[in-house]
Amino acid sequence: MADRSFNCISVDGDTSTNDSLILAATGQGPEPGRKDRIALEDAVTEVAQRLAQAIVRDGEGATKFVTVRIERGRNRDECRKVAYAIAHSPLVKTAFFASDPNLGRILAAIGNTGVEVTKLDLFLDEVLVASGGARHPEYREEQGAAAMKKPEFTVRAVLNRGSADAIVWTCDFSYDYVKINAEYRT
Numbered sequence: 001m002a003d004r005s006f007n008c009i010s011v012d013g014d015t016s017t018n019d020s021l022i023l024a025a026t027g028q029g030p031e032p033g034r035k036d037r038i039a040l041e042d043a044v045t046e047v048a049q050r051l052a053q054a055i056v057r058d059g060e061g062a063t064k065f066v067t068v069r070i071e072r073g074r075n076r077d078e079c080r081k082v083a084y085a086i087a088h089s090p091l092v093k094t095a096f097f098a099s100d101p102n103l104g105r106i107l108a109a110i111g112n113t114g115v116e117v118t119k120l121d122l123f124l125d126e127v128l129v130a131s132g133g134a135r136h137p138e139y140r141e142e143q144g145a146a147a148m149k150k151p152e153f154t155v156r157a158v159l160n161r162g163s164a165d166a167i168v169w170t171c172d173f174s175y176d177y178v179k180i181n182a183e184y185r186t
Helices: 036-059 076-088 090-098 103-111 143-149 175-183
Strands: 065-073 121-124 127-131 152-158 162-170
Touching: 036 065, 036 162, 065 076, 065 121, 076 090, 076 103, 076 152, 090 103, 090 162, 103 121, 103 127, 103 152, 121 143, 127 143
Parallel strands: 065 152
Antiparallel strands: 065 162, 121 127, 121 152
């Protein structure tokens, strides 16, 4: 459950000393594989995903909620590595804040993982912005900026290397993020 919820978020790429998830059970629940057990697992995961997303939405100074979806990777680990490269990049996160569809920043973050960017397709929401490692010929920057101006949008990279996928939820870095963290002291 945590692997599909709390372990799929990034506010600033750092961890907190009080980051934890505890789920207690009596052991009196349904047997594994039963429909009611599967329904319980799905319900707990859904609640955990909503809580995890709330952490991102409440991120220090966050103004945007961004879903990073990686598709058609070789395996789930590769997809997560690419998603986190995008979600953790300060340059990408500041571009999110500015609604600046800086494709070079996103492609560089992906390329830093070792994935060959010349084979992928990159989308901002439903807009195909890059293919083959370069700007898509029909893409216009205004389309990307329009997607990124929304308080919630999706960055989707289709790696074209396999059938695995992963999702990470993140936010932008705003002026307030810097101010809050510059003034915060323990």
